Amino acid sequence: MLSRADFEKSCKAFLSKVASSDDEVFGGWSWNEHAYLSRLGYLSRKRTARSYANTAGVGEEDEVLTGQSETDPATAATCEECDLLEVWQYIVYSATFQVPTFYFSVHTRSGSPLTLDGILSSSLFRRNVFPDARKTGFALQTPDHPFPLLSQGEHPTLGTPCWFFHPCETPVALTELVRADGGADTSPGRLMELWLLLVGNVVNLKD
Numbered sequence: 001m002l003s004r005a006d007f008e009k010s011c012k013a014f015l016s017k018v019a020s021s022d023d024e025v026f027g028g029w030s031w032n033e034h035a036y037l038s039r040l041g042y043l044s045r046k047r048t049a050r051s052y053a054n055t056a057g058v059g060e061e062d063e064v065l066t067g068q069s070e071t072d073p074a075t076a077a078t079c080e081e082c083d084l085l086e087v088w089q090y091i092v093y094s095a096t097f098q099v100p101t102f103y104f105s106v107h108t109r110s111g112s113p114l115t116l117d118g119i120l121s122s123s124l125f126r127r128n129v130f131p132d133a134r135k136t137g138f139a140l141q142t143p144d145h146p147f148p149l150l151s152q153g154e155h156p157t158l159g160t161p162c163w164f165f166h167p168c169e170t171p172v173a174l175t176e177l178v179r180a181d182g183g184a185d186t187s188p189g190r191l192m193e194l195w196l197l198l199v200g201n202v203v204n205l206k207d
Contacts, residue, residue, distance in 0.1 A: 001171050004039055006188070007093040007100065011043050013189035024206040025196060029091070032157075040157045043091040049106070049204075050123040051083040051114075084109060085122055089203075091192075092156050094167045099174060100195050102203065103155055103164040116140065116150075119163065129202050165202070173198055 002010065011031060018026045028047070034040035090103040106114045106124060114122070116135055133149060134141045140150035155162045177194050196205065 001098045010188040010191050014192035017189040034157050045089050047087045049085045049087050051085050052121050097167040099167050099170040101167045102199050103162040105162050
């Protein structure tokens with residue numbers, strides 16, 4: 001669907017489009033080049049999320065915190081019980097499926113990586129988006145898909161351990177979303193916006 005050159009062009013066009021925006025979903029991304037190899041660039045941003053592992057029912061479905069968010073006095077006590085997590089989000093190119101792919105890592109404030117159970121018990125994901133998924137220690141599998149929905153792997157450029165959503169269904173879903181968009185805006189940056197809206201059905205992309 002996209003060549004690597006098209007992916008880079010789309011990412012940079014997207015950044016130019018949202019550079020002066022404070023949009024909660026599209027803001028905060030930056031382009032990163034590989035230290036030695038060309039054409040292995042990717043987008044990244046850092047966010048903060050809540051862990052609800054020990055506070056079931058705390059928080060709302062569509063919240064992801066930043067350190068600058070205001071605290072509701074009515075929920076201040078329960079919010080103090082939530083553990084804050086550091087989340088690195090990445091948009092990288094899948095050479096196999098020729099689409100953007102969402103990679104991420106989640107750590108406690110002390111730097112310890114979270115288990116899959118810990119990640120699923122955080123505000124990173126929208127609530128109840130994996131009702132039929134089967135968990136293992138390293139993947140999340142849905143009954144009707146041959147590939148894991150969510151699994152572990154190395155970041156293609158950084159080589160660091162990450163979680164990622166398998167992009168096998170992305171080409172079809174993105175094609176349908178582009179068609180539904182009506183084609184009014186065919187700019188490269190619009191494609192990244194549509195892809196992020198697709199990811200946003202599962203991942204809480206707000207600040």
